[in-house]
Amino acid sequence: MSEHQISLTVDGERETLTVEGRTLLVHALREDLGVTAPKVGCETSKCGACTVELDGDVVKACTVLAVQADGKTVRTAASDTEDDVRSVVTQQFHEQHGLQCGYCTPGMVLTAADLLRENPDPTPSEIRASLKGNICRCTGYTNIVRAVESAASELEGTAAVAGDGGKTAAVDGSAPEGDD
């Protein structure tokens, strides 16, 4: 069993801690650092409740070793943010009632924001495809898709997202397609 001292930035705070080689990032964040926005869900990289940004990429923190985050920057859905995209997404999850119990929400918000940074004007089916790795047991997804669409409209023309959008807020409650 190896132990490692690691340093990482979590939601803007510089943290140094000692972890075992086997410690998962999500456990280090929650148990060692008290950062509880990422949730422990399926622990098999299916549900996305543990989603965090690792050096800017959304990843599932149950399938990354804490020691692999040494020297990196982690951001969770709870971080204070100058990130307009995520602020707007979070606000729209509230406005559109894109959650019920809220357990999946931190992961949903991060993944949705990641989508909008890449594609500021996604179709409902692109939104659903992008959120494939985030499972919600409450909402039936309709309001989640609506929240992401509203966020895209809200962000249209702002500097926070690339491109000019040309977005129409076609709110669409169609059934999930294609994917699981």
Place this chain on the structure above:
Amino acid sequence: MFPPSFDYHRASSVSEALSLLAELPDATLLAGGHALLPRLKNGRAEPGAVVDVSELPELIGVDVGSEATVVGAATTYATLLETGTEAGDADEESDAGGSVGDPTAGRSVLEQHAPAFLEATRAVGDRQIRNRGTVGGNLAEAHPESDLPAAALVADASVRIRGSGGEREVAVEEFLTGAFESAVGDDEIVTAVRIPHVDGWDGSNGGDAEENGSDRNEPTVDNGGAYVRKTHPTSGYAMVGVAVRVGIDDGVIASARVAANGVADTALRLSSVETALEGIDVTTEGVGERVTAAVENAPADVPEATRRGDVHASAEYRVSVLPTYVERAVRAAVDSTEAGSDGGPDSVGDSAPDSDSGRNGRRDQQGGEPR
């Protein structure tokens, strides 16, 4: 769920990783972690040491050459999709893609030469998994239901493996030796996946430009490809996944590569389907029926002894839906070619129930009932 204890080592080079694998008892490699970490958690692996190669610069990157694209083994799916779809500088420098009226104009080198490989990469897991999982890790895992192996087969790809004795290159067909078994030894590392460029491909040798003497400045093949699958909604893996590459010459399918995931212990080529597809004129009436007839015998290409089934889907079921998915993949591949996209009298794709839009759309369908 917690992984069992192990010693973690971050290798600083491939040579150091090879030394660590040789020195440490029960050492295993860690790259993207999406195969290893779940296995550690559910108790199916208990290594003494884990050697992390996920950040070795020599294993990361997409190198677009004139005759092949070499994808570093630790390149994530996301990085491959990002760099592999940039309309390539390499293309312009080699003056290969710019001719007037070139049907491939605007497509990146990989989009031209290995569209099915990109589609399969796009189909892997989900957004977060694609940010973390690696191309080399995928093939080394040799998961029979994973998306890349069939796509690697139709791309005529090969796998570079380094050991203490040096580097060797193994064709994907020989690399995949069984379910979760590959040609890479315990003390070796997959370093890259090589995808040959197929301009000049005449279907007889599946070779690349360097072998058949033509050059990429004169594309002779209208090349198309697709990957279509039936995903299990819980596992996320393909119960059936089909990759197709077609080369069309003067409206006729001159060459075809067809391979399937999920139906057998390893991804495998469907050679009788390939043969049956060759010679089909895709620009005339009745092409749909001809394709349907050509894929009918797909199950015969899957040897009984290797057929795969599980609690989610029996071997009988997988094989019975195989022709449907082969047909969809062939139609999508033909539609992605210049000849197929002309929208002739009987465009093969018209009846393909594609779930998503566009050439780059995902073709991950659930509706596929056997005919």
